[in-house]
Amino acid sequence: MDAFNNLGLGFSVAFEPMNLLFVFVGVVIGTAIGVLPGLGPTATIALLLPITYTMDATSAVIMLAGIYYGSMYGGTITSVLLRIPGEAASVVTTFDGYQMTKQGRAGPALGISAIGSFIGGTVAIIGLTFLAPLLAQVAVAVGPASYVAIMVLGLFLVTSLGTGSTMKSLCMAAIGLLLSTVGQDPITGTARFTFGIPSLLGGFDFVAIAMGLFGVGQLLHSLERTEKAQAITTKIKNIWPSRKDFRDSSGAIARGSLLGFVIGVLPGGGGVISSLASYALEKRRAKDPSRFGKGAIEGVAGPETANNASSTSAFIPLLILGIPSNVVLAMLYGALLLQGITPGPSLIEDRPDIFWGVIASMYIGNVMLVILNIPLIGIFIQMLRVRTGILATFALMVVMVGVYSINNNPFDMWVVLIFGVFGWIMIKTGFDPGPLVLAFILGPILERSFRQSMLISDGSFGIFVTDPISATIFGVLAVFLTYSFISRRRRAKAAAAPARAGADAQ
Amino acid sequence: MSDDTLEATQVAEPGPVRATGPHTGRYRLVPVVLLVTGIAAVIGSWRLGLGELTNPGPGLWPLVVSIAVTITAAILTVIPDTEAYEKWTRRTTLLAGGVLSLVVFILLFTAIGFVVPAFLLLLLWLRVFGEESWRLALTLAVGGTAVFYVGFAVLLGVPFPDDIVVGTITRLIGM
CATH class of the missing domain: 1.20.5 (Single alpha-helices involved in coiled-coils or other helix-helix interfaces)
Structure with a gap:
């Protein structure tokens, strides 16, 4: 079997001591930021992008991927204990998870989430292992017109299914596309919207925009809130769910794995949508839907399984088509570009070490996460004591120094600051920066595909129909x-x- | 472009129902700024040269995109979306100070290197925004500056601008 040979190569990469260390670092950071409210996976990856620049490409992606799926585990903890979702995909978990805590069942809620997440994640990685090579063969034949369609669909889904107003999100996506046109025209080399500033000829730096909007914007916003960290009073016991708990949630976990996997593959898929879909499905299937919202364990198990499965299968469009389907994956895409690697149909052939190494590292990362989230959960709960002020101050310094280190140019510090202020205004006025950043990443690919389609079709829009x-x-x-x-x-x-x-x- | 216009008529429909109430002005501020940006970008793209569909000029794609900005911003101006607006509090004005401190940090960083501005920025944020005690703020600011300097300048080899503190110390040791 080819898949097993490939996986063998992957594991030989993933088991290198350095890479093992980076999977571990990734999943620990991921869990930690999932626990810390206000600092989601997007902001964290944005903060760490400049550091990954100095790392080996494989290790960098292995670590960043670990942060992503690790945060899906960690986000559950505060949702269940405090009704504060650590990241967007865990909002659904607050419905029944917090009710279980109030009934003294915080332990089983966290336990079943970790187990469900592990199963969902692993099912999705197995799917990724066997489907990815097949899809890559198909993907080579995908023409520019299809690329345009897939990206438009992705942007549309992100804007309409995301949080907040659709029109605002569409407007932000358009702004993101506009920002991506700044710099030299890819074909003629004409300077566009550079206003005579030489540093803008190369366009805005993706890292600077992402760090500004998510990093500085978020940090400025967090300073406005004065509330101190909430104390955890709940004693966590019986974290291993009972036999009845397993029986009640096994169906939800099985359905969540499958549903999550499918949704994750779609453009615009990933965490939030899959957890909402799974919750809706479980509620509809239940014999007594009124139990939902009052501490039904299926309402925790299903969505948690689904969000992990989908965040893993979302790597399929990224690694195979070179299209990030959500904002966190856009960050990973940016990290790969920083390393001089363009994800796409040829990645699997050109850099099998990265492709299979990252996949293999996910198997290892998921095992690590179960260990971190079941026996060692107490340590992460202690992290809730860190005060926002201290956290924000140090994160801010990481942003400032980090963004300087990409090009050793203070100009990028100004870009970060300006976009930080924009990001903060956006949070205050209810505009979501996510679609902007995703569109900014997709912009150049979209323009290239659009122009290629026009060349192929001799300037006729008919190509999008044929x-x-x-x-x-x-x-x-x-x-x-x-x-x-x-x-x-x-x-x-x-x-x-x-x-x-x-x-x-x- | 037909897609965008479709969008426009679609959302404009429930307009009069939603855009009522006397205080919609402040919700229009950001959309108006975006609208102006969109219109400026349309003009800018036009000037870049559109070329033809078979042979697009540098301005064609920016034109498509800026029309999308203009249309969406126009809709938001006509029917302001009041959802998810946050209130401005007393601490909001404090933030102007936070932004200003970053401006000063970047200017000082370019002029005299990392150590002094980093220490001052950490101290200010920990003490004023974090409301930590002087003692803890000072300790963390000194420790943090050292960790960042060692981490970035020494371990990662990031070339910071010439540093007056580190420069003086190396000169003293050198003598």
Whole structure:
């Protein structure tokens, strides 16, 4: 079997002492930031990007991937104990997880989350191992028109299914695309929107924008909140779930693994959507749906399994098509670009050490995470005592020094500061910086694919209809748009009717 | 572009229902800034030269994108989305100080190196924004500066601008 040979190569890379260390560092940091509210995986990876620049490419990606899936485990802890989601995908876990804590069942809630996460993660890695090479063969034949369609779909899903207002997110995505046009035109070399500033000829540095919007913006915002760290009063006991708990949640875990895997592969998929979908599915299937929201263990097990499965399978579009499907993966994409590696269909052939090394490291990382999250969970809970002020101050210094170290140019420090202020304004005014950063990364790929499509088709937009993949995607999008348009009108009418009735009564 | 216009009519529909109330002005500030940016970008792209669809000029793609910015920002200006707005508190004004401290940090960093500005920035943030005691703030600021200097300048070999403190110390040892 080819897959086993490849995996053998992967494990030989992943078991190198340095790489083992970096998986461990990655998953520990991931769990830790999952626990610390306010510092999500996106901000952390943004903070660490300049440091990974000095590392070996494989080790860098292994560590960053560990942070990503590690944060999915860690985010659960505060959701269950304090009803504070450590990262967005864990919001759903607060519904039933916190109720279980109130009933004195915090232990089993955390235990089943860790076990579900492990199973979901591992199922997805196995899927990734066997499907990825097949998909890579197909992906080579994917034309530029399909690329355009896939990216448009990804951006659309991220903006419409994400948190907050769709119109605001669409606007931010457009701004991200606009920012990515700053610098030299990729074909003619003409300077675009550089305003005569030589440092802008190469375009904005992705790291500086990401660190500004997520790092500095988030930090400035965290300083506004004065609340001190909440004390954990719950005693955690019986972390290993009982036989009944296992029986109750086994179906949810199985369905969550599958659902998560499928959603993660879609552009725009990943954590949040899959955990919401799994929760909805479990609630619908339950004999007694009223138990949900009152401490149903399936409501914790399913979503936690699904978010780990999807965050793992989301590596498929990244590594095979070179399209990051969510913001955290856009960060990883940026990290690979910093290393001079462009992810895409040829990655698996050109750099099998990276491709299989990262996949193999995920098997190891998931085992480490179960150990960290079941017997050693107490240590992470202690971290909740670190005060926000101290954390923010040091993170800020990491940002400032880190961004300088990429190009050894103080100009990038100014970019970070300016985008930090933008990021803070965006948080205050309800604009999500996620779509902006994702669009900024996709911008150049999108422009290139668009121009190539136009060259192939002799300037005709017909290519988006004649290309089967693109036609399917745009077709589905059109149906989806029409559907949401109709349902919105219906809702508006329904809302208007009682209002009118009320007015008539007066 | 037809997609964008479709979007526009679609969302404009429930407009009059939502954009009521006397205090919608402040919600329009950011969309108006974005709208102006979008229009400026449309003009800028036009000037870059559009070329043709078969042979796109440097301005064609930016034009597509800036039209998207303009349309979405225009919709947000007409129907401001009041969701997720956060209140401005007294601590918000404190933040102006935080930003200013970073401006000073970058200027000093370029002029006199890492050590002094880093120490001052850490101390200020820990004491004023973190509200830690003087003792803890001083300890962490000194320790933090040392850790960052050793980590970045010594271990990672990042070339910081000439440092007056480290420079003086090496000169003294050298003598």
